[in-house]
Amino acid sequence: MKIEHLKNNIVILALLAIISSCDFSNNTAQISGNESPWENDSAWYHSNTPQSDDKIDLFYIVSTNIFSAKDENGNVAYQSHLTESDRKAFDAEFRYVEKHFSQSDFNYFAPYYHQFTFEAINLEPEKYQEVYTSVSDEVCNAFDYYMEYQNNGRRFALVGFSQGGMLVLDLLKHMTDEQYNCMVAAYAIGYRITEEDCKNNHIRPASDETETGVTISFNSALSTDGLWPLVAEGAVTCINPVNWKTDSTPATFNYEGEEHTVCIDKQTNMLIVKTNRPDYYHNWTNNPAFKNAKVPLDCLHHWDLLFYSDFIHDNIKKRAGI
Numbered sequence: 001m002k003i004e005h006l007k008n009n010i011v012i013l014a015l016l017a018i019i020s021s022c023d024f025s026n027n028t029a030q031i032s033g034n035e036s037p038w039e040n041d042s043a044w045y046h047s048n049t050p051q052s053d054d055k056i057d058l059f060y061i062v063s064t065n066i067f068s069a070k071d072e073n074g075n076v077a078y079q080s081h082l083t084e085s086d087r088k089a090f091d092a093e094f095r096y097v098e099k100h101f102s103q104s105d106f107n108y109f110a111p112y113y114h115q116f117t118f119e120a121i122n123l124e125p126e127k128y129q130e131v132y133t134s135v136s137d138e139v140c141n142a143f144d145y146y147m148e149y150q151n152n153g154r155r156f157a158l159v160g161f162s163q164g165g166m167l168v169l170d171l172l173k174h175m176t177d178e179q180y181n182c183m184v185a186a187y188a189i190g191y192r193i194t195e196e197d198c199k200n201n202h203i204r205p206a207s208d209e210t211e212t213g214v215t216i217s218f219n220s221a222l223s224t225d226g227l228w229p230l231v232a233e234g235a236v237t238c239i240n241p242v243n244w245k246t247d248s249t250p251a252t253f254n255y256e257g258e259e260h261t262v263c264i265d266k267q268t269n270m271l272i273v274k275t276n277r278p279d280y281y282h283n284w285t286n287n288p289a290f291k292n293a294k295v296p297l298d299c300l301h302h303w304d305l306l307f308y309s310d311f312i313h314d315n316i317k318k319r320a321g322i
Contacts, residue, residue, distance in 0.1 A: 061164030165191030209244030226298030
């Protein structure tokens with residue numbers, strides 16, 4: 001394996017990162033009294049990008065980086081406690097996104113939130129919904145704080161990967177028309193848009209590379225056998241982030257020195273990636289954690305962030321007219 005490929009570990013598939021140590025003394029985002037937790041500087045990633053009102057903002061929601069958690073009694077918990085190790089896992093993805101998506105062109109904001117863990121995926125629906133509602137409410141509160149106290153009237157792009165992509169759709173449904181009118185575009189990376197989602201006035205699937213106020217959605221696989229129901233089933237739209245077309249026109253891109261071809265399968269609304277090294281990708285998905293989560297061998301969910309990050313950076317600029 002090439003040394004430079006170790007960069008992939010910073011986003012180890014949105015649902016497979018780091019087993020937390022669960023040191024509850026580091027739960028810095030929990031603040032007593034009436035103070036908003038989002039007033040605390042430690043509730044936000046510390047961006048290295050200088051802020052300016054001449055730039056637009058990028059509000060990023062991190063993917064699932066916490067495999068499991070325990071409560072104070074040693075029982076399984078289904079939300080991150082934002083321990084020191086949890087935050088380090090978040091930071092790795094935050095830094096990747098800042099380097100490849102922001103590239104110093106945007107003001108970068110990213111909240112530390114008590115995301116659901118990988119183990120929560122296998123909960124009974126009612127319990128999972130209870131956990132997810134708690135996560136969604138927290139992220140909506142973070143976004144409202146950002147809009148009131150940090151945004152300063154600037155336009156913004158909303159971006160999230162995997163669990164973050166799920167939450168992007170929640171934020172679109174939550175935000176006011178005034179907030180929505182400031183949005184350049186929303187990027188739900190590695191997550192589907194359903195027919196039900198499209199009933200919301202703030203969720204308009206993108207159909208080209210220049211529209212504003214639209215939502216970009218896609219999931220990648222080596223074949224249609226790679227459809228992972230959790231993130232891709234029921235998709236009614238897909239856009240190719242290389243050529244920004246919604247039909248099956250293929251496009252080529254380079255990843256780690258290898259040329260790949262990607263096109264949309266119109267039956268599943270998924271991106272199908274053709275490569276000369278499918279075994280390389282199978283080596284990543286053929287492990288117990290993925291098998292337990294029923295992730296198909298041909299699924300490329302892990303690479304939805306890695307393949308297309310530079311394309312998305314350029315597209316944010318194009319949609320913003322900068």
